[in-house]
Amino acid sequence: MTVNEYCLFILLSEKLSDKLTPPPKDIIDIPNLSIVLPDKPKRENKILFSDKKSKIPRLEHLNQKTNRALAIHHFANHELMALEIFAWALLKFQNIDPLFRRDLFKTLKEEQKHLSLYINRIHELGMEFGDKPLNFIFWKFTPLMITFDNFSSIMSLSLEGANLDFATLYSKIFEINGDTESARIMDLIYKDELSHVKRGVRVLQKNKNPEESDWEHYSQNLVFPFTPRRAKGYFYFPETRKKVGFSDEFIQNLAEYKDEFSNRKKEVIPEELKSWGIYSD
Numbered sequence: 549m550t551v552n553e554y555c556l557f558i559l560l561s562e563k564l565s566d567k568l569t570p571p572p573k574d575i576i577d578i579p580n581l582s583i584v585l586p587d588k589p590k591r592e593n594k595i596l597f598s599d600k601k602s603k604i605p606r607l608e609h610l611n612q613k614t615n616r617a618l619a620i621h622h623f624a625n626h627e628l629m630a631l632e633i634f635a636w637a638l639l640k641f642q643n644i645d646p647l648f649r650r651d652l653f654k655t656l657k658e659e660q661k662h663l664s665l666y667i668n669r670i671h672e673l674g675m676e677f678g679d680k681p682l683n684f685i686f687w688k689f690t691p692l693m694i695t696f697d698n699f700s701s702i703m704s705l706s707l708e709g710a711n712l713d714f715a716t717l718y719s720k721i722f723e724i725n726g727d728t729e730s731a732r733i734m735d736l737i738y739k740d741e742l743s744h745v746k747r748g749v750r751v752l753q754k755n756k757n758p759e760e761s762d763w764e765h766y767s768q769n770l771v772f773p774f775t776p777r778r779a780k781g782y783f784y785f786p787e788t789r790k791k792v793g794f795s796d797e798f799i800q801n802l803a804e805y806k807d808e809f810s811n812r813k814k815e816v817i818p819e820e821l822k823s824w825g826i827y828s829d
């Protein structure tokens with residue numbers, strides 16, 4: 549089996565269990581420029597895309613088990629979209645550096661692992677994945693991922709970057725509420741996500757021209773209406789971006805970035821986290 553065949557299987561198979569099936573050990577990567585790229589993944593009924601809004605519960609409500617299940621359901625939806633979009637990217641970007649294709653493939657497998665961890669935890673907390681509506685927010689951005697640099701800036705540097713903030717924050721909140729198992733899962737995902745964002749930083753640094761700063765190359769590769777606002781959580785932890793190798797200028801510009809979005813009532817951040825981060829909204 550080739551990487552392309554496997555990625556097509558992930559996108560064209562409706563079943564969640566197929567999307568979570570690991571690739572064969574002897575899989576080989578043979579790029580093929582004439583591939584036909586599906587616009588959207590196929591999904592069985594339980595995991596169909598929905599237009600219904602489903603909000604993540606507020607932090608102060610995560611003392612309840614059902615709300616923790618709901619929060620994890622929300623994150624699990626992101627992982628499902630991420631694994632499909634990495635499959636989509638492997639099909640779309642056939643002629644990039646083979647090392648970058650290897651990175652994408654590795655990330656895809658780790659997104660499968662994240663989704664499985666979340667699905668199990670949702671089940672343990674008394675809910676099933678797909679019980680709540682699944683939005684398709686990440687898939688709305690694929691038309692903006694025209695080049696590999698667009699893809700890396702949107703997916704790796706922004707959406708996966710923001711996940712560093714969410715994983716840090718929710719790990720702590722789950723722990724405060726005595727849910728050490730959910731906190732442990734967030735920590736595992738945080739560690740993998742650091743390497744995913746690092747992969748994006750490698751692309752950025754290899755492909756930018758020497759006169760450009762990281763921030764310039766990054767922001768030039770975002771296609772409107774996608775803005776850097778999506779590259780951070782509602783509570784931003786600059787230290788996490790230092791760990792993945794962003795420049796100080798990048799970290800500062802991201803901290804200061806604002807757009808017209810958000811009238812969300814501010815979350816109440818636990819005292820012990822306040823000194824590490826910054827409100828984004």
Ligand SMILES: [Fe+2]
Pocket residue numbers: 627630658659662737741
């Ligand atoms: Fe992930």
Ligand SMILES: [Fe+2]
Pocket residue numbers: 630655659708740741744
């Ligand atoms: Fe990721």
